[in-house]
Amino acid sequence: MSVFKDLLWFFKQEKRSYIWGISLLIIVALLELLPPKVIGFVIDEMIKKSLSGKTLFFWVGLIFLNGLLLYLFRFLWRRLIFGSSLKLAKQLRDNLYHHFTKMSPTFYQKNRIGDLMAHATNDVQAVRETAGAGILTFVDSIILGGSVLVMMAVSISWKLTLISLLPLPIMAILTQYYGKLLHQRFHLAQEAFSELNNKVQESMSGLKVIRSLGQAKEDIGAFKNQADVVVKNNMKVARIDALFDPTIMLVVSISYLISIVYGSRLVISDDITIGQLITFVTYLGILIWPMLAIGWLFNIVERGRASYDRIRSLLSIEAEIKDSDQALQKLAMGEIHYAIDSFTYNEESNFKLSDIHFRVKEGQTIGIVGKTGQGKTTLLKLLLREYDVNQGRISVGDMNIKNVSLHALREHIGYVPQEHFLFSSTVKENIAFSFTNATDEDVYKASEIANIHNDILDFTEGYQTVVGERGVSLSGGQKQRISIARSLIKNPNILILDDCLSAVDAKTEEKILRSLKDERDGKTTFITSHRMSAVMHSDLIIVLDEGKIIQRGKHEELVQIDGWYKEMFERQQLEELVQQGGR
Numbered sequence: 001m002s003v004f005k006d007l008l009w010f011f012k013q014e015k016r017s018y019i020w021g022i023s024l025l026i027i028v029a030l031l032e033l034l035p036p037k038v039i040g041f042v043i044d045e046m047i048k049k050s051l052s053g054k055t056l057f058f059w060v061g062l063i064f065l066n067g068l069l070l071y072l073f074r075f076l077w078r079r080l081i082f083g084s085s086l087k088l089a090k091q092l093r094d095n096l097y098h099h100f101t102k103m104s105p106t107f108y109q110k111n112r113i114g115d116l117m118a119h120a121t122n123d124v125q126a127v128r129e130t131a132g133a134g135i136l137t138f139v140d141s142i143i144l145g146g147s148v149l150v151m152m153a154v155s156i157s158w159k160l161t162l163i164s165l166l167p168l169p170i171m172a173i174l175t176q177y178y179g180k181l182l183h184q185r186f187h188l189a190q191e192a193f194s195e196l197n198n199k200v201q202e203s204m205s206g207l208k209v210i211r212s213l214g215q216a217k218e219d220i221g222a223f224k225n226q227a228d229v230v231v232k233n234n235m236k237v238a239r240i241d242a243l244f245d246p247t248i249m250l251v252v253s254i255s256y257l258i259s260i261v262y263g264s265r266l267v268i269s270d271d272i273t274i275g276q277l278i279t280f281v282t283y284l285g286i287l288i289w290p291m292l293a294i295g296w297l298f299n300i301v302e303r304g305r306a307s308y309d310r311i312r313s314l315l316s317i318e319a320e321i322k323d324s325d326q327a328l329q330k331l332a333m334g335e336i337h338y339a340i341d342s343f344t345y346n347e348e349s350n351f352k353l354s355d356i357h358f359r360v361k362e363g364q365t366i367g368i369v370g371k372t373g374q375g376k377t378t379l380l381k382l383l384l385r386e387y388d389v390n391q392g393r394i395s396v397g398d399m400n401i402k403n404v405s406l407h408a409l410r411e412h413i414g415y416v417p418q419e420h421f422l423f424s425s426t427v428k429e430n431i432a433f434s435f436t437n438a439t440d441e442d443v444y445k446a447s448e449i450a451n452i453h454n455d456i457l458d459f460t461e462g463y464q465t466v467v468g469e470r471g472v473s474l475s476g477g478q479k480q481r482i483s484i485a486r487s488l489i490k491n492p493n494i495l496i497l498d499d500c501l502s503a504v505d506a507k508t509e510e511k512i513l514r515s516l517k518d519e520r521d522g523k524t525t526f527i528t529s530h531r532m533s534a535v536m537h538s539d540l541i542i543v544l545d546e547g548k549i550i551q552r553g554k555h556e557e558l559v560q561i562d563g564w565y566k567e568m569f570e571r572q573q574l575e576e577l578v579q580q581g582g583r
């Protein structure tokens with residue numbers, strides 16, 4: 001029951017609804033005691049032949065009125081309690097979503113999306129039930145169960161009550177045992193569901209790869225196997241769930257049997273009347289629900305406990321990169337100074353950036369090149385503060401970026417990652433994503449610089465064309481250029497192009513770079529690329545190898561010195577010449 005204590009913050013927040021709801025539940029429980037009493041009384045009066053038509057009419061009217069009140073109050077408490085529990089679900093979901101958006105990439109390396117989705121759906125649902133059906137079963141089992149027992153013992157016969165309830169401890173032991181089993185099995189079912197979520201998420205994202213490698217059949221097979229595991233584990237839960245009700249019914253039937261046998265003896269010995277025995281048996285019928293409610297309560301609370309613990313442990317994970325208390329809310333642009341002594345992603349990582357020192361004046365373009373996996377993207381991620389430098393610092397305008405709020409820093413940056421992502425909305429909305437007030441002219445201008453404007457006009461609905469799930473209906477080059485336009489829309493002080501021109505031809509690349517040069521006068525640009533032509537006009541080019549700078553300078557200087565840059569440049573020139581047929 002400790003989960004109720006943990007949810008106290010919510011019950012306090014919604015105290016009006018819960019106080020009213022629980023009060024109405026108690027009134028409903030008390031009103032339910034009336035009809036059996038009236039039935040017993042009327043039967044006794046009939047046996048005594050002392051019941052007048054008027055009195056009968058009065059009692060029938062009372063039962064009818066009682067029924068009407070029950071109808072109204074039941075409706076109201078449901079609205080109050082179940083309605084509030086929906087608010088809890090919304091609050092938890094909002095908290096989780098907000099938390100997920102603050103997390104750094106490491107968090108998503110450790111937690112799979114499918115698991116996180118399972119927490120945001122199944123776990124939230126289980127906690128909602130605790131705050132809704134959990135409260136109902138808690139109050140009903142105590143108040144309704146307790147008051148029926150008191151009525152049976154005090155107003156009819158405590159001996160009959162005691163004897164007829166003898167089988168109850170069996171039920172308590174069994175339901176506790178089932179509760180434990182249920183907890184374990186629910187946990188396994190939840191894990192299997194997470195696994196299935198992960199499978200679906202991954203397969204849908206990688207559908208093209210799966211098909212192109214002819215693995216569709218195998219993938220369907222793997223999905224089927226995982227779906228079977230989910231069914232199997234849920235069946236195990238359902239089997240225990242299914243035991244709760246029959247067990248309680250069996251116990252109650254035994255109670256019925258005992259009360260009729262022993263009750264008849266009490267009637268014969270004139271200890272109770274027939275009417276009282278009928279009232280007693282009717283009360284026993286009412287007692288079925290509170291008994292079921294106890295079973296349910298264990299069940300709901302067990303699930304709620306496990307789910308709330310999982311949600312809390314997720315929410316308690318601190319974001320690795322977050323604003324310090326004194327973080328500046330504004331960043332003045334200026335020279336960017338990389339002064340990294342060393343950086344590693346984590347202890348297990350073999351990769352290390354070391355001794356990275358260079359300056360980029362405001363308005364300059366810097367090219368970063370090198371073989372694959374040498375740390376080009378890592379350098380850019382450090383500027384974006386997706387990770388923090390271990391030893392050393394990166395500063396913008398003499399300000400260590402660690403001392404600036406993430407929002408203030410990223411506000412200055414337009415980032416085009418290697419893996420572009422388009423939302424399932426129109427081309428225009430995709431481009432204006434970070435600038436909702438953008439005018440058509442702003443969107444057109446960004447598109448023109450990214451050399452995608454004419455392509456968009458050729459689409460069936462131009463800028464209103466809806467881009468399919470993850471932009472499947474566009475070519476790789478078109479997607480890349482829309483991503484570039486998206487990052488240009490706000491005309492950021494720092495533009496980062498992370499190998500994002502790989503899918504466009506050399507001519508288009510040249511056009512884009514020329515427009516950028518013309519339009520971004522006085523603004524800083526970082527370009528990483530495998531093509532030397534993309535960086536040759538930069539003010540500074542650095543060559544990375546195994547996380548270290550092995551060459552630096554301007555294109556004209558680097559082609560004079562024997563080294564990686566010269567070798568790559570000449571090789572690529574030759575390749576281009578060959579492609580053009582040696583002309």
Ligand SMILES: Nc1ncnc2c1ncn2[C@@H]1O[C@H](COP(=O)(O)OP(=O)(O)OP(=O)(O)O)[C@@H](O)[C@H]1O
Pocket residue numbers: 105345346349351370371372373374375376377378379418499
């Ligand atoms: N999140 C991470 N955790 C641990 N290691 C990582 C992480 N991201 C990248 N690495 C490793 O860091 C090294 C440098 O990666 P990075 O992406 O910076 O290279 P790159 O030069 O941009 O490569 P490419 O040209 O292929 O894009 C690689 O060995 C990579 O495996």
